[in-house]
Amino acid sequence: MSAFYELAPLDKAGAAYPFSNLEGKVVLIVNVASKCGFTPQYAELEELNKKYKDQGLVIIGFPCNQFGSQESGSNEEIQSFCQLNYGVTFDVLKKIEVNGEGADPVYKFLKSQKAGLLGFRGIKWNFEKFLINKKGEVVERYSSLTKPASLGDSIEKLLA
Structure with a gap:
């Protein structure tokens, strides 16, 4: 079993959100923020x-x-912001840190599996994206500049 499925971050209410429930699914993980130039990506994420x-x-x-x-x-x-402004229906979990000593175990795992541009392991900004296949393997990492709408082909290949 992939170490990905052993992770259990906290949901918006502070309860465990076990990734073991995601086995056999394709997963897209995104670090998000409400007051960022990339915040409109919420709309494209919801479309996906x-x-x-x-x-x-x-x-x-x-x-x-x-x-x-x-x-x-x-x-x-x-x-409230996500629902009122972008009609978000996908899960937005509890606020976390993605870099540094306080980084959530999910992000420690993701960064260990797939480096960013020029081998950089840290998260550079809001709305970096990680695509995980049905086996719990991190197959791709996308920068904040990558629009969610452009991920359709990659998602479809993993879903097939």
Whole structure:
């Protein structure tokens, strides 16, 4: 079994969200923020969610305030923002850190599996994306500049 499925971050209410429930699914993990130039990507993420969730895609957002303090709200405020402004129906979990000693184990794992540009292991900014296949393997990492809508072909190949 992949170490990915051993992870259990906290959901928006602080309860365990066991990744073991994601076995056999394609997963897209994104560190998100409400006051970022990339925040409109929520709309494209929701479009992907609507298009592929019934085929086995799970999108998970992890709010993070480590980049320019662009996610300073409470977990409740973040949830409200996502739903009111972008109609988000995919899971947005509890706010975490993605870099440094306090980095959530999910991000420690993701970064260990797939380096970014020029071998950089840290997360550079909000809305970096990790695509995980049905076996729990990190198959791709995308920068903040990569628009979610451009991931359709990659998602479809993994769902097939």
